[in-house]
Amino acid sequence: MPTEPHTASTGSRPLSALLSQILVAYTVEFDSEFERRMSVVHPGTGISLTIFYTVMRFLDRHGVSVEQLARQSIASADTINFQLGCLERWRFLTLQPDPSDQRPIPQAFHRMAGRQLRRGWGSGRGIRDQWIVQLTTRGRSALEIWPPLFEDMDQRWRNRFGPQRITDLRNTLADIVAKLKSTPPDAPPPDSSRTAPGNTTKSLPALLSLVLLAFAHEFNRDSPVSLGLCANTLRVLGATAIPERDIPRLTGCSPETSAIGWQLKPFILVESGKTARRGKMVRLNARGLAAQATYTQLVQEIERRWLQRFGAENIRSLRHQLEQFFTLRNSGGLLLSQGLVAPKGVRRAGHQTASLGAGVVGVAARNRTRDLVQQTAASAPS
Numbered sequence: 001m002p003t004e005p006h007t008a009s010t011g012s013r014p015l016s017a018l019l020s021q022i023l024v025a026y027t028v029e030f031d032s033e034f035e036r037r038m039s040v041v042h043p044g045t046g047i048s049l050t051i052f053y054t055v056m057r058f059l060d061r062h063g064v065s066v067e068q069l070a071r072q073s074i075a076s077a078d079t080i081n082f083q084l085g086c087l088e089r090w091r092f093l094t095l096q097p098d099p100s101d102q103r104p105i106p107q108a109f110h111r112m113a114g115r116q117l118r119r120g121w122g123s124g125r126g127i128r129d130q131w132i133v134q135l136t137t138r139g140r141s142a143l144e145i146w147p148p149l150f151e152d153m154d155q156r157w158r159n160r161f162g163p164q165r166i167t168d169l170r171n172t173l174a175d176i177v178a179k180l181k182s183t184p185p186d187a188p189p190p191d192s193s194r195t196a197p198g199n200t201t202k203s204l205p206a207l208l209s210l211v212l213l214a215f216a217h218e219f220n221r222d223s224p225v226s227l228g229l230c231a232n233t234l235r236v237l238g239a240t241a242i243p244e245r246d247i248p249r250l251t252g253c254s255p256e257t258s259a260i261g262w263q264l265k266p267f268i269l270v271e272s273g274k275t276a277r278r279g280k281m282v283r284l285n286a287r288g289l290a291a292q293a294t295y296t297q298l299v300q301e302i303e304r305r306w307l308q309r310f311g312a313e314n315i316r317s318l319r320h321q322l323e324q325f326f327t328l329r330n331s332g333g334l335l336l337s338q339g340l341v342a343p344k345g346v347r348r349a350g351h352q353t354a355s356l357g358a359g360v361v362g363v364a365a366r367n368r369t370r371d372l373v374q375q376t377a378a379s380a381p382s
Contacts, residue, residue: 013323014231014299014300014303015215015299015302015303015306015315015318015319015322016212016215016216016219016227016231016299016302017231017299018319018322018323019208019211019212019215019322020212020231022208022322022325022336023205023208023209023212025325025336025339025340026153026157026204026205026208026339027048027049027050027205028339028340028348029153029156029339029340030049030149030153030205031046031047031048031049032046032342032343032346032348032349033149033152033153033343034046034047034049034142034145034146034149035346035347036343036345036346037145037149038141038142038145039345039346041141042138042141043353044353045090045138045142046346046347047087047090047092047142049205051083051087052142052146053206054073054074054075054079054080054083055069055073055075055080055083055084055087056087056092056139056142056143056146057143057146058072058073059093059133059135059139059143060135061135061140063096063132063133063134063135064132064133065098065129065130065131065132065133066080066081066084066095066127066128066129066130066131066132066133067129067130069084069133070129078124081124081127082123082124083124084124084127084133085120085121085122085123085124085125085127086122087139088121088122089121089122089123090138091136091138092135092136092138092139092142093133093134093135093136093139094133094134094136095127095131095132095133095134096131096132096133096134097128097131098128098130098131098132100130101128101130105118105119105126106118106119106126107119108121110122150203153204154166154203154204156339157204157339160335160338160339161324161325161328161335165321165324166204168317168321169204169318169321169322170202170204170207172314172317172318172321173202173204173207173208173210173211173318174202174207175310175314176211176214176310176314176315176318177202177207177210177211179309179310180210180214211318215227215302215306216228218302218305219298219299219302222298223291223294223295223298224291225267225291225294225295227295229263229264230291230292230294230295231295232251232253232257232258233247233251233253233258233260233264234264234267234284234288234291234292234295235251235292235295236250236251237268237282237283237284237288237292238283238284238289238292239283239284239289240283241269241271241281241282241283242281242282242283243273243279243280243281243282244260244270244279244280244281244282245279247259247260247282260282266287266288267284267285267287267288267291268282268283268284268285268288269282269283269284269285270282271283303315
């Protein structure tokens with residue numbers, strides 16, 4: 001059982017950061033265990049809980065149309081098509097043309113698959129609304145593993161952190177969710193169970209997501225720069241340049257999500273390092289510094305609003321409950337960190353496996369495994 005929490009400096013963290021970090025910790029642990037179980041029947045196979053919520057949970061053995069899937073999911077049509085393309089390439093599903101649609105389907109030689117396939121195969125391009133999404137053997141295996149894993153994860157967290165703490169957190173989150181005027185855009189479905197559709201018990205990651213997305217929706221409404229951009233890369237930059245290669249470590253994000261892309265370029269200056277070893281150096285420009293200051297002020301303002309909207313006792317309890325995750329320890333160290341230790345045989349533990357959809361372990365797969373190991377180590381609180 002966990003010990004009582006000791007004093008730690010988490011009070012300065014925005015409420016959105018506390019919600020996000022606990023949700024990420026849960027998801028990383030969940031995804032690693034899913035990959036371990038899937039690898040028993042399909043070695044080297046792992047996909048995220050996010051895809052379960054947005055796509056996979058709506059599929060069954062009979063197949064559904066792309067249009068029907070888009071109506072059920074909370075994700076945008078573009079997101080759905082992109083994820084369908086990925087799942088097609090990773091052999092979790094197939095896309096079957098509508099027999100009544102006589103329009104020709106353009107074909108092309110696909111280099112990765114080594115054969116003629118429809119143009120756009122494995123991506124979101126060219127997918128039509130009336131096509132039928134059919135699960136493969138791999139997809140059916142995934143849907144057999146996911147539902148009971150929610151129960152196992154819930155019990156795992158109760159054992160590690162104490163049943164009363166998890167119950168209290170769920171109750172506080174559920175009370176806030178009940179007071180939301182509407183479900184925020186991109187919120188996950190509240191019911192984690194596919195096997196019991198009438199069960200309205202909300203899973204812990206769904207509750208965390210609903211509250212976090214409500215916060216993000218309010219932030220994004222009042223800020224010209226999204227919460228995700230502000231809370232990750234913009235947060236760790238400043239007026240003094242730092243090596244670009246340090247950004248993933250400082251943010252705890254993957255290189256893909258923290259890379260310098262078009263969304264960041266209006267807020268930064270990229271300079272050459274004084275030595276070749278240092279590579280590119282990055283700092284905030286005037287616009288970036290203003291966005292960073294707005295972020296700091298606005299997250300505090302939203303939390304003050306929430307004290308009024310959802311009740312001071314609720315919000316203060318939520319903050320206290322989330323902060324405890326960063327202080328609870330036993331003889332093995334911080335309990336939250338213990339959950340981030342990946343089991344043997346998964347990529348976050350350094351197990352080399354081919355990228356999904358590929359037959360051999362290539363350079364990209366080795367680099368991805370290295371990045372996952374580093375990201376997991378960097379995101380584990382000490």
